[in-house]
Amino acid sequence: MATIAPPAPRARTGSGVDRLEKWRRRAPLLPALVFLVVVTQIPFVVTLVISTLHWNVLQPGDKGFVGLDNYQTVFTDERLRNAVKNTIVLTASVVLISLLLGLLLAVLLDRRFPGRGLARTLLIAPFLVMPVAAALLWKHAIYNPDYGLLNGTLNAIWRAFGAAEGPQLDWVSDYPMPAVVAALVWQWTPFMMLILLAGLQAQPGDVLEAARVDGASGLGIFRYITLPHLRQYIELSVLLGSIYIVQTFDAIFTITQGGPGTATTTLPYEIYLTMFRKYEYGEAAAAGVVVVIGTIIVATFALRVISSLFREEMAK
Amino acid sequence: MSTTTPAPVEQPTEPGPRRTSEPPRRAAMSRRRRKSSDDQAARGGPLWALFAWVLTLLFFAPVAWMVLTSLHKEADAATNPPSLLAPLTTGNYGLLFDRGVRPFLINSATASILSTILVLALAIPAAYALAIKPVEKWTDVLFFFLSTKFLPAIAALLPIYLIVKDLGMLDNVYTLVILYTSMNLPIAVWLMHSFLAEVPREILEAAEVDGAGLLRVLWQVIRPIAMPGIAATALICFIFSWNEFMFAVNLTATRASTSPVFLVGFISSQGLFLAKLCAAATLVSLPVLIAGFAAQDKLVRGLSLGAIK
Numbered sequence: 001m002a003t004i005a006p007p008a009p010r011a012r013t014g015s016g017v018d019r020l021e022k023w024r025r026r027a028p029l030l031p032a033l034v035f036l037v038v039v040t041q042i043p044f045v046v047t048l049v050i051s052t053l054h055w056n057v058l059q060p061g062d063k064g065f066v067g068l069d070n071y072q073t074v075f076t077d078e079r080l081r082n083a084v085k086n087t088i089v090l091t092a093s094v095v096l097i098s099l100l101l102g103l104l105l106a107v108l109l110d111r112r113f114p115g116r117g118l119a120r121t122l123l124i125a126p127f128l129v130m131p132v133a134a135a136l137l138w139k140h141a142i143y144n145p146d147y148g149l150l151n152g153t154l155n156a157i158w159r160a161f162g163a164a165e166g167p168q169l170d171w172v173s174d175y176p177m178p179a180v181v182a183a184l185v186w187q188w189t190p191f192m193m194l195i196l197l198a199g200l201q202a203q204p205g206d207v208l209e210a211a212r213v214d215g216a217s218g219l220g221i222f223r224y225i226t227l228p229h230l231r232q233y234i235e236l237s238v239l240l241g242s243i244y245i246v247q248t249f250d251a252i253f254t255i256t257q258g259g260p261g262t263a264t265t266t267l268p269y270e271i272y273l274t275m276f277r278k279y280e281y282g283e284a285a286a287a288g289v290v291v292v293i294g295t296i297i298v299a300t301f302a303l304r305v306i307s308s309l310f311r312e313e314m315a316k
Numbered sequence: 317m318s319t320t321t322p323a324p325v326e327q328p329t330e331p332g333p334r335r336t337s338e339p340p341r342r343a344a345m346s347r348r349r350r351k352s353s354d355d356q357a358a359r360g361g362p363l364w365a366l367f368a369w370v371l372t373l374l375f376f377a378p379v380a381w382m383v384l385t386s387l388h389k390e391a392d393a394a395t396n397p398p399s400l401l402a403p404l405t406t407g408n409y410g411l412l413f414d415r416g417v418r419p420f421l422i423n424s425a426t427a428s429i430l431s432t433i434l435v436l437a438l439a440i441p442a443a444y445a446l447a448i449k450p451v452e453k454w455t456d457v458l459f460f461f462l463s464t465k466f467l468p469a470i471a472a473l474l475p476i477y478l479i480v481k482d483l484g485m486l487d488n489v490y491t492l493v494i495l496y497t498s499m500n501l502p503i504a505v506w507l508m509h510s511f512l513a514e515v516p517r518e519i520l521e522a523a524e525v526d527g528a529g530l531l532r533v534l535w536q537v538i539r540p541i542a543m544p545g546i547a548a549t550a551l552i553c554f555i556f557s558w559n560e561f562m563f564a565v566n567l568t569a570t571r572a573s574t575s576p577v578f579l580v581g582f583i584s585s586q587g588l589f590l591a592k593l594c595a596a597a598t599l600v601s602l603p604v605l606i607a608g609f610a611a612q613d614k615l616v617r618g619l620s621l622g623a624i625k
Contacts, residue, residue, distance in 0.1 A: 022451070022452070025445060025449050025450070025451045026445065026451050027445070028441030028442060028444050028445040029441070029442045029445035029446065029451060029457065031438050031441065031442070032438040032439060032441070032442035032461075032501060032505060033442070033457070033460075035438055035497070035498065035501065036461065036464060036498055036501055036502070039494060039495070039497075039498035040464045040467065040472070040498055042475075042479075043472045043475035043476050043479065044467075044471075044472070044475070046475035046478065046479065047471060047472070047474065047475045050474065050475065050478075104371070105368075105371060105372075105375075108360070108364065108367065108368040108371065109368065110357060110358075111357055111358050111359060111360035111364055112357050112358070112359045112360060113359070113360045113364055113365035113368055113369075114365055115365075115369070116368075119368060119369060119372040120612075121609060121612065122372055122373075122375070122376040122379075123372055123375055123376070124608060124609070124612065124615065125375075125376060125379045125605065126375060126376075126378070126379065127608075128555070128601065128604050128605045128608040128609075129379060129382075129597070129601045129604075129605070130558070130559045130575070130576060130579075130597070130600050130601045130604065131559055131561065131576075132559075132561050132576040132579050132580060133382075133576070133579055133596075133597035133598075133600055133601050134378075134597075136579060136580075136583065136593060136597060137378060137381075137382050137593075137594070137597055138378070140583070140589075140590055140593055141378075141381060141382060141385060141590060141593070141594060142378060142381075144590075146394070146396060147393075147394040147395060147396050147398075147590065149377075149378075149381055149398060151396065152395075152396045152397045152398040153397070153398070155396055155397045156397035156398070159397065186375070186378065189375065190375075191619060194615060194616045194619060195616065195619065195620055195624060197616075198616045198620075198624045199624075201357075202624075233624075236620060236623055236624075240619070240620065240621070243465065243466060246468070247468055247469055247470065249469075249470065249561065249562045250561045250562070250576070253561075253565075253580075254580065267468075267470070268468065268469075268470040268562075271470050271471070271473075272470060272473070272562075272566075275473065275474050275477075276566065281474060281478075284474050285474055285475075288468075288470065288471035288472075288474060289471070291468050291470070291471050292467055292468065292471050295466055295467055295468055296466075298466075299463060299466035299467075302466065303459060303462065303463065303466075306462065307455075307459065309623060310455075310623075314513070
């Protein structure tokens with residue numbers, strides 16, 4: 001697929017010995033580079049070609065070049081605009097909520113308390129559960145209106161207080177987006193927590209000590225020393241989290257199938273539907289190209305953040 | 317290529333008071349962390365411990381519920397209110413093997429292990445060429461690797477599906493090996509680079525002056541530093557390929573399907589299925605849970621692509 005940071009042209013250098021040495025240095029890099037270029041860039045070229053075709057598998061006789069028609073469809077399609085909106089809502093909510101919860105947990109785990117090591121281990125578990133398994137678990141074992149854990153717990157509490165029956169909420173149908181967000185937040189909070197906890201533990205102890213001696217309050221230390229220090233870690237966790245979460249396919253496929261209606265249809269799922277349910281290959285390819293271009297724009301910004309982190313790291 | 321020139325970093329001007337002298341930014345993410353955080357970390361009071369544990373158990377509850385339900389009979393699994401104290405049985409797990417979960421597990425293991433080996437075989441030499449004897453423009457190359465990770469996999473699904481179909485490689489586990497390798501290669505190159513960049517330059521030069529051959533340098537100087545890096549890289553690659561679903565569900569049908577595909581197909585069966593589903597979910601998550609718990613210390617560095625040491 002497309003290159004985001006194209007390498008600048010190499011300076012030509014003189015002697016043959018130099019050139020030999022250069023190729024000797026490059027040689028170990030080449031297999032990985034060639035492999036990645038072949039497997040990721042060739043499909044992108046194929047996508048570009050398909051995006052100019054009218055190609056619906058259900059109408060085999062009707063295949064042909066249509067220029068930019070597919071792009072016009074993509075940009076005027078209500079469904080795609082809706083999918084873009086859902087993708088942004090989903091990604092932003094999951095990233096923000098899991099960041100805040102992760103920060104809270106990281107702050108809690110930064111202090112010593114009995115069983116802290118065990119608590120950290122247990123907290124990682126949600127991230128390690130297979131995403132499809134987690135999605136199925138939330139859909140059937142937790143959200144199910146009849147026997148799910150949520151309604152079951154509500155029922156038990158209601159009965160404990162003398163009511164005959166707890167509320168019977170149909171979580172996935174009534175609150176589809178929050179239901180998906182909650183399941184994903186559960187999976188991604190440990191990820192945020194791990195990175196932020198590493199950040200907290202990298203705080204120079206002497207600065208904290210000095211602040212305490214100077215009589216700074218716990219909240220003041222957090223606001224004026226810890227948070228600025230954590231900024232890089234927050235940037236890193238938001239960035240990496242977003243890369244993964246924006247591509248979420250498993251949870252949508254499993255919990256809501258994009259529904260009800262198109263309430264939770266995100267871009268990856270919409271493109272999947274265009275491809276394997278409507279068999280509109282041309283349209284799916286055009287949507288793919290648009291998504292890649294959108295990603296490049298966002299990623300250029302993101303890569304700049306990583307690259308500044310990286311330079312600082314290498315500068316040490 | 318010099319790795320010691322500090323790049324100018326603009327201190328962004330932010331509104332809001334900044335009274336305390338902020339530690340210089342480069343002190344962040346440094347090796348200057350508190351040596352053993354357990355000894356020096358402040359102690360939380362009993363309320364702190366209580367709050368931390370309540371939150372922890374709340375987060376762990378779904379996992380505990382999954383494991384507990386997997387050990388219940390179907391009739392006890394789907395009750396309202398939930399029956400916590402129902403008798404335990406391992407019957408559901410036996411049933412999974414009767415329903416043929418084994419080939420799916422084998423496919424998952426094949427795809428993840430082979431792709432992890434292939435990733436390491438490609439990434440370690442590449443990282444060597446980017447960190448130890450860096451080629452010119454090595455940062456650009458490093459960022460090219462990373463940039464491919466930003467591209468949405470869904471956009472590649474259609475062309476890959478068509479190419480794979482043309483090559484007659486649909487429903488073939490080696491197709492997944494190739495795809496998972498390309499999915500994890502950028503992560504692995506970054507991670508291995510971050511580890512190899514830690515090899516002290518002076519030692520390398522000293523070894524060369526002493527006339528040590530490349531193989532000896534690799535084995536005696538680089539290997540001890542690279543081993544934890546290889547372990548961290550292998551762990552992350554294994555987790556991501558074991559859990560991958562989108563390519564697996566769309567490119568395989570019967571022979572090459574992996575465990576997440578088994579899970580999705582499993583629930584379409586009729587009748588009560590909650591206990592069996594939880595058993596299946598637990599079973600397929602188990603390898604990653606075990607690997608992740610066992611190598612917790614490697615997880616942070618791996619997940620942050622080596623940015624956090």
